[in-house]
Amino acid sequence: MARCVRGLEPVVSTEILRTGSACVESVGHREVGFRGAVGRLRTADDVFLAAARGDDVGRRKDGLGALARLARGVDLDGLVRERAALGGPRGFAGVEVSASFLGRRNFNRFDVEDAVGRVLAERAGVPYHARRDGTAPPDGYAGWRVTLDGTRASVLLRVGERPAHRRAYKVESVPGTLHPPVAAAMAQLADVRPGHRVVDPCCGAGTLLIEAAGQGASLEGFDLDAGALRAAARNAGAAPVRVRRGDAGALPVDDRSVDRVLCNPPWGVQVGARGRLADRPARLWREIARVLAPDGRAVVLVPDEGLVRAVASGLVPVFAQRLSLFGGPVTVAALELRTSGARRRS
Template identity: 50%
Template structure:
């Protein structure tokens, strides 16, 4: 029997996640929506938790029409639980590689599109209470800021304007939580975004891959997962970041302290560059980047090989003009929205005319 899976992701990465689902043979894509990819699968056992660009993965439990805008209509969401087949759902979750049981409690997370006269906690508490009664398990509300215990099963309710959907998380923890993240620093990149950037970089065996402002090393560790037969180097001006990447990468790459605009590597030596520079948000620009990004782009252009590729996360398209002046040619631009802010993933190659 087939299972309907739902992968949730950062807005803007829907097509990337869909491509990854197809590439690993997880199933057939049946729907792409806002931050959601739906697929049908018959043999999910070995593939669901291999997804790197998705934030999380769920088994679809039930679908009903969206309830509308008013708070009085929230009670209708209990219909999502009415026909729940607990044994079949446990088996579907087990087949996807998750635990067969629902744990010792219930945690619900809700989201909706459009303006509503209710909040997420109204939705969560309504569905949570119905699930508690149906399954005989305690519901743990988030309304007062309390975090549900780790032993709870995770349920998600999504209202998209047309439909209301109830889903059950497959794994105990969301997919975006990586085991390697032992240490973090301000501005650490969201792992699924890093994985999407790595996929755009098209890493090859034997490539020398650089992140000149590596932070806690998320991009490089995701890159090593995708292509273990490449060579990796990471630098950061902050000594705390260098310590973090050494912990997260288990000393499997070359690291050091350096200004991102003055990296101690030979000209034209780097095949692939992946980086999320400090644009002055959570992490202030330091060193030669204090007064602008021009020195960074010039250094990236100096380092990259003639046939190399750079994939960079930029805050706005104005950076493209600076990159072009430095000698880069943009070949891909993708807008994403993460943590309430718009950013762009840009892939660039060196302008060969400049080499003549």
């Protein structure tokens, strides 16, 4: 089971199928069920083994007893073997549980976590770490997940030692930094190829460019914030990413010279615009249209009204998917030049 940002389910499904070693069996709210070995999924928040399934327990607090019984039926030995075969840790140093549910309930997530976690820890003979006080679990504790979707209750065991969305390269962050699986999804939608010139006009901590690395492309980022440029350089490490000071409203880039643009612009939700975008945000679309090669593509996170401005600047959406991000809806859009004969694909 792969868990993901809401709206990325189709992208995660595609990444799973592209491995050639797994098949998708179900697609639900923020999750994709599959069978087979897939290695690391860059567009998923996390990957789990299905430990137990049952009916959703409903709204009443006395339904928590059914979750405890579900936990008692988990095949711990079988899960340990399966997780180890997939490259995960062997055994449990401890148990920690994260829960989520849809709809109103007469209990909270911590009640769910405790009902399942205490049973699992007792059965495994290891400590249980409760999340009620907000402290992080000790290293080495097995990560479990409980979901209630209104129809089904699922108990899941994380395959890896740490969540898949955490990246070892992400040693520095800045306000508005992009969630790595979303950046990976955008890089995949861009279809970056060897020899491409890829530009991020508002690179921030460099997440988009780093996620696009490994394809043999030239990767360049621009930002007006010196702290963001330092963060991007440190995060990139040995990756072939070059960052420098530049205004997204007047990029120091020749016309029609960029094959791919990747961008999470400062729309004022997490970070305010600076430079020439501060008073005229639409300048970004004109710059993208100016630098993009005739057969190029831009993949950008935009609010709904942003697409209208993009079209007015000569860009055509060929893909659009709404995500739940930054506490609200946002659209990831792939755009091509109108003169390239682009046609909407979804």
